[in-house]
Amino acid sequence: MAKKTQDVFKGTIAQERKLKEVIAAHKEQPGGLMPVLQQAQEIYGYLPIEVQTMIAEGLGLSLSDVYGVATFYSQFSLSPKGENRISVCLGTACYVKGADKILAALEEKLGIKVGECTDDGIFSLDSTRCIGACGLAPVMMINDDVYGKLTVEQLDDILKKYKSSKKSGGDE
Amino acid sequence: MAMTVEELNKIKEKNKNLVLVRTLVREQGEKLAKETGYKKQVLVCGGTGCTSSGCKAVVKAFEDSIKKNGLEKEILLVKTGCFGLCALGPVVIVYPEGCFYSNATPEHVERIVKEHLMGGKIVKEYLYKETVKENNEIISLGETNFYKKQMRVALRNCGVIDPENIEEYIARDGYQALVKVLKTMKPDDVIKVISDSGLRGRGGGGFPTGKKWSFAKQEKNPVKYVCCNADEGDPGAFMDRSVLEGDPHSIIEAMAIAGYTIGAGQGYVYIRAEYPIAVKRLQIAIDQARAYGLLGENILGLGFNFDIEIRLGAGAFVCGEETALIASIEGKRGEPKPRPPFPAVQGLLGKPTVLNNVETYANIAQIILKGSEWFSSIGTEKSKGTKVFALGGKITNVGLVEIPMGTTLREIVEEIGGGIPNGKKFKAAQTGGPSGGCIPACHIDTPIDYDNLIELGSMMGSGGLIILDEDTCMVDIAKFYLDFTVEESCGKCTPCRIGTRRLNQLLEKIIEGKGEPEDLEKIEELSMHMKNTSLCALGQSAPNPVLSTMKYFKDEYVTHITDKKCPAGVCKALLSYEIEPSLCKGCTLCMRNCPVGAISGQVKEPHVIDKDKCIKCGLCQRNCKFNAIVKR
Numbered sequence: 001m002a003k004k005t006q007d008v009f010k011g012t013i014a015q016e017r018k019l020k021e022v023i024a025a026h027k028e029q030p031g032g033l034m035p036v037l038q039q040a041q042e043i044y045g046y047l048p049i050e051v052q053t054m055i056a057e058g059l060g061l062s063l064s065d066v067y068g069v070a071t072f073y074s075q076f077s078l079s080p081k082g083e084n085r086i087s088v089c090l091g092t093a094c095y096v097k098g099a100d101k102i103l104a105a106l107e108e109k110l111g112i113k114v115g116e117c118t119d120d121g122i123f124s125l126d127s128t129r130c131i132g133a134c135g136l137a138p139v140m141m142i143n144d145d146v147y148g149k150l151t152v153e154q155l156d157d158i159l160k161k162y163k164s165s166k167k168s169g170g171d172e
Numbered sequence: 173m174a175m176t177v178e179e180l181n182k183i184k185e186k187n188k189n190l191v192l193v194r195t196l197v198r199e200q201g202e203k204l205a206k207e208t209g210y211k212k213q214v215l216v217c218g219g220t221g222c223t224s225s226g227c228k229a230v231v232k233a234f235e236d237s238i239k240k241n242g243l244e245k246e247i248l249l250v251k252t253g254c255f256g257l258c259a260l261g262p263v264v265i266v267y268p269e270g271c272f273y274s275n276a277t278p279e280h281v282e283r284i285v286k287e288h289l290m291g292g293k294i295v296k297e298y299l300y301k302e303t304v305k306e307n308n309e310i311i312s313l314g315e316t317n318f319y320k321k322q323m324r325v326a327l328r329n330c331g332v333i334d335p336e337n338i339e340e341y342i343a344r345d346g347y348q349a350l351v352k353v354l355k356t357m358k359p360d361d362v363i364k365v366i367s368d369s370g371l372r373g374r375g376g377g378g379f380p381t382g383k384k385w386s387f388a389k390q391e392k393n394p395v396k397y398v399c400c401n402a403d404e405g406d407p408g409a410f411m412d413r414s415v416l417e418g419d420p421h422s423i424i425e426a427m428a429i430a431g432y433t434i435g436a437g438q439g440y441v442y443i444r445a446e447y448p449i450a451v452k453r454l455q456i457a458i459d460q461a462r463a464y465g466l467l468g469e470n471i472l473g474l475g476f477n478f479d480i481e482i483r484l485g486a487g488a489f490v491c492g493e494e495t496a497l498i499a500s501i502e503g504k505r506g507e508p509k510p511r512p513p514f515p516a517v518q519g520l521l522g523k524p525t526v527l528n529n530v531e532t533y534a535n536i537a538q539i540i541l542k543g544s545e546w547f548s549s550i551g552t553e554k555s556k557g558t559k560v561f562a563l564g565g566k567i568t569n570v571g572l573v574e575i576p577m578g579t580t581l582r583e584i585v586e587e588i589g590g591g592i593p594n595g596k597k598f599k600a601a602q603t604g605g606p607s608g609g610c611i612p613a614c615h616i617d618t619p620i621d622y623d624n625l626i627e628l629g630s631m632m633g634s635g636g637l638i639i640l641d642e643d644t645c646m647v648d649i650a651k652f653y654l655d656f657t658v659e660e661s662c663g664k665c666t667p668c669r670i671g672t673r674r675l676n677q678l679l680e681k682i683i684e685g686k687g688e689p690e691d692l693e694k695i696e697e698l699s700m701h702m703k704n705t706s707l708c709a710l711g712q713s714a715p716n717p718v719l720s721t722m723k724y725f726k727d728e729y730v731t732h733i734t735d736k737k738c739p740a741g742v743c744k745a746l747l748s749y750e751i752e753p754s755l756c757k758g759c760t761l762c763m764r765n766c767p768v769g770a771i772s773g774q775v776k777e778p779h780v781i782d783k784d785k786c787i788k789c790g791l792c793q794r795n796c797k798f799n800a801i802v803k804r
Contacts, residue, residue: 030521031483031503038445038484072505072662073486075445092408092605092638093564095652108767129487131446132410134564135221135258135571144448146224 009050018043019051023058033059033069037076046077074129082117082124084162088140091130099138103127105152106140109159122163174465174473177351180342187343190248193267194332197312201268210248212289213267216276217331218251219417220410220449221258221571226277230262233278237285247289253418253453255331256572257318260300265331270312274300317587318569323550325558326374326411326534327574330418335453338460341421347466349537350425353432354474359389362433366536368544370556375401375492375529376604376633377709378555378622384526387516388434391524396436398427399520399527401497402443402450405489406605407656409636411560412530414572416443416450419534420457424467424480426536430526431478439480440520442497445487455482489606489660492634493708494519494527496662507664508708529634531560551577555621565602565638568593578619581611585639596641600724604633606653606660607713609720610640629720631713645742646725647732651679653717661710668711671702675718683743687733692722741803744788748804753778755800762792762801 022039026032036059040051047070056063070076088094088103103125107113110123117124133139136148147158190208193201194215205211216222216231234249255263260274264284271294273284280298287293296304302316313319324330333340341347353362367382388396400423404412416423427439443451458480461467469477483501490496491506498520500506519525535557539547548556555577561584564570568590575584581601585591592598600610609630611618618624622632640649654676663669678695681687699715706712722729731737738746751762751771756778763771763779770786773779781792781801793801 031501033503034483034486034500038486068505069503072507073488075485075487090407092602092636092652093570095407096565096638096640096644096649129405129446129489130407130409132220132404132413133224133258134408134410134562135261136224137564137570139224146220148224 009048011044011048011050015043016054019054020058023055027059033061033066037066037070041076046080048078080117080121082121084123084142085126086123086140086142087126087128089129089131089133089138090127091134091137093130093134094137094139097137099140101152102138102140102150102155105155109155123159174468174470176473177355180347180351180472183339183342184345184348187339191333191340191343194265196268197270197314198268201270205268209245211246213248213250214289215250215252215265215267215331217253217255217261217263218449219254219258219414220447221254222261222263223449225261225275227262229278230264230276230281233281234285237281241285241290243285243289250334251336252333253330253335254327254414254572255313256322256327257300257569258572259570263300265313266294269294269310270314271310272300272303272313273298317590318571318573321579321583321588322574323558323576324574325538325550326415326422326531326560327418327572328538329422330414330572333419335418335420336456338421338457338464338466341419345537345541346421347425347472349540350428350432350466351472351474352540353429354472354476359433359435362429362540363389365544366539369539369547370544370551370554371532371535371539371547372555372622373529374531374535374559374634376406376607376631378632381528381532384516384528385430385433387514388436388524388526391517393524395523396434397520397523397525398430398434398436398439399498399501399525400427400439400441400533401492401494401527401529402441402447403485403491403497404444404447404530404634405492405660406607406634406636408564408602408638409562409605409634411562411572411635413444413447413450415530415534415560416447416454420450420454421461422537423454423530423533424457424461426533427480428467428471428476428478429536429540430528430533432476434524434526436526437477437479439478440483440501441480442483442485442491442501445484451482451484458482488662489656490662490708490710493710496708497527498525505662507662508710510707531635552619552621554623559620559632559635561635561637563589563637563639566592566596566641566644567639575620577621580617580619582616584620584637585616589639592639592641596643598639599642599644600640600646602630602638602640602649602717603636604631604713604716605636606656607631607709607716608633608636609716610646610649610724612724614724629716629723631716643740643742645738645740646721646728647679647682647738648740648742650718650721651676651683654679654714657710657714661714665705665707665711667702667705668707668714671698671706671711672714674698675702675715679718682729682732683738684745685732685736685743687729689733691733692726692729695722747788748783749781749786749788749790749793750802750804751779751781752800752802755798757798757800759797761795761797765791765795767791 026036052066056066138150139148193205262276264273264276287295303311363386371381372378402412488506491500493508495509496506515525550557558574560574600612602610658672658676661668661672702715703712758776770782
């Protein structure tokens with residue numbers, strides 16, 4: 001399955017208003033660009049070039065400065081993510097306990113590679129750096145829910161929870 | 173509004189016994205418990221490990237049950253930081269008995285409340301099995317093998333206090349070190365105590381902390397900064413996270429002390445965004461400290477101003493390097509700069525800056541209160557105090573341990589760690605993460621300290637300690653770390669950007685079965701150039717995992733290259749699955765399970781694997797009931 005490459009930016013007025021508030025709050029602060037990018041990603045889910053342009057103008061920086069920072073850190077994404085973000089921990093403890101097999105099984109089940117999003121937009125798959133739950137290795141996160149002591153056999157049941165009810169499943 | 177020292181002491185007195193109960197066992201604890209008004213205290217771990225195991229539901233069940241039975245006045249429920257035994261989560265400790273319930277569920281809670289909290293009878297079958305002796309005697313967590321050899325300095329409050337309640341920290345002598353410093357010590361006195369204690373940076377480098385502070389103090393600049401490195405990027409390490417989750421005020425207090433010492437009024441904590449619980453608790457702690465007048469203007473009415481702000485990282489390993497971290501706080505790409513100038517001279521926004529790791533700060537208040545002699549009496553000649561390790565990998569007791577420097581690896585693996593599971597043999601321990609190396613079984617009796625680890629070709633690092641068993645392929649592990657550094661190299665300098673990639677390609681060649689004998693020499697030469705010419709520690713240390721595995725497990729590399737075999741049976745290209753005809757019953761299970769249809773055969777007759785089709789997923793072997801499938 002191919003990844004959607006051309007996504008049209010669909011920002012709303014409400015989102016833009018929120019972003020402007022964030023920019024105003026950090027404008028005078030030294031090093032305010034990072035917190036602004038972090039909150040912008042929370043507002044839009046990702047950092048398309050349109051959002052980066054607004055940030056650059058708002059903070060009085062060049063677009064290349066903003067783009068340089070946005071592409072440096074792995075937390076920032078320039079393409080949209082799925083409604084449910086799966087991230088498989090590939091830290092050492094998880095790797096030693098077979099996290100690579102979990103990741104491979106997920107790629108197969110979802111028909112996408114790491115960094116991609118399914119065509120229906122329900123799941124995106126990423127590998128993440130250590131989330132510090134090494135006692136439960138191997139571990140993956142779906143949105144904010146952590147699943148520990150994983151086996152390949154459990155994956156179908158876990159994914160099912162998220163397929164049926166949009167953006168739900170889990171404790172909170 | 174500034175609180176006075178008298179008011180601080182009042183809070184301490186008021187809460188002292190309540191918290192003290194949690195550090196005593198049996199008779200002593202029971203006597204004291206009566207004075208506190210609470211018959212029982214229930215402590216539930218709320219760290220990341222236990223949260224992932226479902227501790228929120230356990231806490232809720234306790235809340236509901238306590239309310240339902242009208243026990244609010246008799247039983248105190250406390251959500252703490254990490255106890256250390258993350259694999260047993262959710263964990264619950266009940267005081268004054270000090271008994272330790274593991275793998276708790278909401279269903280267990282019902283019985284614990286009824287039988288134990290109300291009936292006074294401990295529910296033995298829910299206890300952690302190591303705490304029930306053969307004669308049915310129950311021991312406390314502190315008496316188990318896991319805890320006996322540990323010594324808790326940096327983690328002293330983790331799992332003891334409620335990290336979201338500043339008064340519990342104050343009850344444990346919290347902010348008394350700051351009072352002592354502000355009232356009775358000059359900046360040079362503080363530097364002398366820290367220097368004499370022998371404390372070295374716990375982030376990995378091991379630079380003497382007192383020296384770092386004195387460099388920053390000497391600078392004549394009216395604006396200086398104190399920073400805390402909580403960008404714990406080393407995969408498999410979670411010490412800093414646990415300190416911030418379990419005892420955030422100890423970091424705030426230490427940063428304020430550092431601020432007073434060097435003459436700084438502002439602090440920044442740079443923390444990974446991947447640690448949401450730690451970020452939340454630290455923010456709560458900062459807000460409470462401000463509300464109590466322990467941060468802000470005129471702290472404790474003693475004329476000192478200091479405040480702290482949190483900055484979130486965004487997922488870049490290189491930001492653990494000090495100059496890169498500073499660039500990131502400044503809102504730039506986290507790329508390192510050549511040193512000198514060191515941050516102590518020219519750091520954040522060009523001003524003199526002290527930057528220490530979380531665990532380093534966690535030791536400061538204790539050193540101030542108990543003195544440099546106390547601290548330097550712990551540990552080895554050149555490595556003083558304790559070290560926290562995140563024990564992980566193929567080990568029974570996965571979790572967080574704090575040991576005096578000089579403890580041997582054998583003690584950690586066999587006694588504290590409870591040995592290797594499934595009867596497997598210990599092969600090596602990996603320390604220092606992507607910058608470190610491995611300690612093979614033949615050096616298991618080496619006392620662990622900064623210098624011994626360097627001598628063995630590894631390093632202390634921040635404290636990740638991954639145990640590897642005989643099923644681990646050392647070439648594969650080296651490749652794992654190289655994959656990591658390739659990904660995390662910031663790209664600023666050529667030796668690291670291209671060197672890590674070339675090194676990775678050489679390893680890939682070996683793992684794919686295409687290695688040639690001269691590749692080993694190429695690896696060594698390239699590694700030497702990277703060590704000598706990379707800009708920062710990331711590139712300089714990136715070859716370490718390869719060099720150290722080559723040093724101790726050269727035969728494994730050679731077997732991969734000349735025999736085209738992986739002795740541990742990990743490297744896929746070098747192994748094949750076969751069905752042993754004498755053991756195969758022809759049950760057809762493997763044939764039905766095989767995702768690529770590589771297995772064929774008739775019912776009740778031995779099956780065969782087509783090696784050309786086989787993708788070596790191992791599913792057939794895992795499911796075979798007759799152990800008829802072998803990996804060669």
